[in-house]
Amino acid sequence: MGFKQFSLLLTVRLVLLFMTVLSLAILVISPGFHAASLLIALVSLFQVFEIVRFVKLTNDDLTRFLDAMRYGDFGQKFDHAGMGAGFLELGEAITDILERFRQFRGQQEIELKHLKALIEHVPVPLMSLNGDGTILIHNNAARRLFGSTHVTRIADLSQFGDDFRKRLVTLKPGERHLVTFKIDNLEQTLTVAATQIIRTGNVEKIISLQDIQSELDVAQLKAWQDLVRVLTHEITNSITPVSSLAKTSTFLVDDAIKKAEGQKELLEDLIDVRDAVDTVARRSDSLMHFVQSYRRLTRLPPPEKEQLNIKKTFADVVKIASADWKDKGITIEHDVSTDGLEVFADQDMLEQMLINLMKNAEQALEGKGDAKVVLSAKLNKRGRIVFEVSDNGPGISDELATKIFVPFFTTKRDGSGVGLALTRQVMIAHGGSISLASTKGGGATFILTF
Numbered sequence: 019m020g021f022k023q024f025s026l027l028l029t030v031r032l033v034l035l036f037m038t039v040l041s042l043a044i045l046v047i048s049p050g051f052h053a054a055s056l057l058i059a060l061v062s063l064f065q066v067f068e069i070v071r072f073v074k075l076t077n078d079d080l081t082r083f084l085d086a087m088r089y090g091d092f093g094q095k096f097d098h099a100g101m102g103a104g105f106l107e108l109g110e111a112i113t114d115i116l117e118r119f120r121q122f123r124g125q126q127e128i129e130l131k132h133l134k135a136l137i138e139h140v141p142v143p144l145m146s147l148n149g150d151g152t153i154l155i156h157n158n159a160a161r162r163l164f165g166s167t168h169v170t171r172i173a174d175l176s177q178f179g180d181d182f183r184k185r186l187v188t189l190k191p192g193e194r195h196l197v198t199f200k201i202d203n204l205e206q207t208l209t210v211a212a213t214q215i216i217r218t219g220n221v222e223k224i225i226s227l228q229d230i231q232s233e234l235d236v237a238q239l240k241a242w243q244d245l246v247r248v249l250t251h252e253i254t255n256s257i258t259p260v261s262s263l264a265k266t267s268t269f270l271v272d273d274a275i276k277k278a279e280g281q282k283e284l285l286e287d288l289i290d291v292r293d294a295v296d297t298v299a300r301r302s303d304s305l306m307h308f309v310q311s312y313r314r315l316t317r318l319p320p321p322e323k324e325q326l327n328i329k330k331t332f333a334d335v336v337k338i339a340s341a342d343w344k345d346k347g348i349t350i351e352h353d354v355s356t357d358g359l360e361v362f363a364d365q366d367m368l369e370q371m372l373i374n375l376m377k378n379a380e381q382a383l384e385g386k387g388d389a390k391v392v393l394s395a396k397l398n399k400r401g402r403i404v405f406e407v408s409d410n411g412p413g414i415s416d417e418l419a420t421k422i423f424v425p426f427f428t429t430k431r432d433g434s435g436v437g438l439a440l441t442r443q444v445m446i447a448h449g450g451s452i453s454l455a456s457t458k459g460g461g462a463t464f465i466l467t468f
Contacts, residue, residue: 030066035069042059145225146184194210195209197209210226274395323362323363323364326368331372336350352392359397377440378437383411386411392407392409393405403468404465414454445466445467445468448468451467453465
């Protein structure tokens with residue numbers, strides 16, 4: 019409607035200009051009309067100026083409109099109130115278009131912020147490998163995974179293991195693999211998957227890295243618990259009647275020995291029988307106690323967590339575990355990187371774990387001249403609390419290191435193979451993990467990561 023009125027007004031102006039020019043031509047060729055001719059000429063010039071101004075105003079509006087669209091400046095106003103018919107409608111139409119674009123852009127920005135918030139809070143780490151070798155970290159989960167480690171290029175991935183870097187680089191879109199991720203002396207199993215997009219001509223490979231180590235630990239623990247539960251049940255059912263019958267037989271043999279007094283050969287035979295039955299009874303009781311110790315693996319109560327001051331906890335543990343170490347020539351050091359450092363854990367379980375590890379270190383240091391145990395706590399690169407119990411003993415071979423957390427496995431003559439397995443179970447119940455690392459200069463370091 020505004021454009022039609024603009025065309026009509028422009029046509030009227032042109033017609034009037036034509037009539038004025040025609041009148042000027044008639045007056046010029048007619049003698050005696052010099053003043054009228056001058057007046058008509060001035061009117062013609064005014065009409066030309068008015069037509070130029072009329073057209074220029076519209077062109078300026080269109081130019082401003084196009085610039086506003088180009089640069090996204092949707093705050094422009096086209097208010098031509100009092101400028102006459104046509105301009106008001108044109109201004110309103112342009113302003114309405116800009117308002118619609120402004121609303122559309124605002125809605126796009128809201129949706130973009132929503133998508134960014136979703137990606138930022140997705141619990142699965144997301145990252146991109148670009149064709150130029152650069153890496154883009156997309157969300158909090160990925161930043162937590164890499165911690166404070168600087169990761170901007172593909173070469174930076176070697177810090178977490180060469181195999182990890184090679185797997186990510188060679189991973190094809192649609193593939194899914196298990197990879198080992200190493201950080202802070204801790205190995206984790208990740209499942210990685212990739213997809214590929216092309217953005218502004220650049221190929222971008224988006225990779226998800228999901229930490230499934232805790233799920234694997236829980237599944238493995240449940241399998242061991244189920245196995246232990248079945249074994250203890252079957253062994254208990256088998257040993258209980260044997261133990262009972264052995265004790266009953268002991269009483270019966272004792273009665274027979276009393277009745278066989280004076281019968282030397284029979285008495286000797288009965289004594290041999292009693293000794294054999296006593297041996298069976300004792301071994302049955304020992305086996306029952308042995309089985310009972312494994313029931314702790316299947317009856318661990320849920321941890322009652324609370325905020326614990328680590329420095330105070332260390333002081334209490336050292337007082338209990340190293341009471342006689344001075345006489346044995348073992349020195350103990352304990353260090354907390356920050357005085358106010360706290361851990362959210364079950365106090366009884368935490369103290370028992372540390373005491374057990376310190377007792378293991380004491381046994382490993384038996385007979386060593388410069389025996390030393392170090393108990394420390396710190397924050398790792400990913401902001402998690404880490405306890406370390408180190409000794410300078412003979413250390414643990416790589417072959418044994420893969421077995422020490424397995425229930426039933428022990429290298430001690432009177433060991434039950436429960437201690438480290440139970441410690442691992444407690445750490446899993448706390449949402450953490452335990453691992454073994456070699457100590458510089460010999461020895462072993464147990465690492466508890468909360």
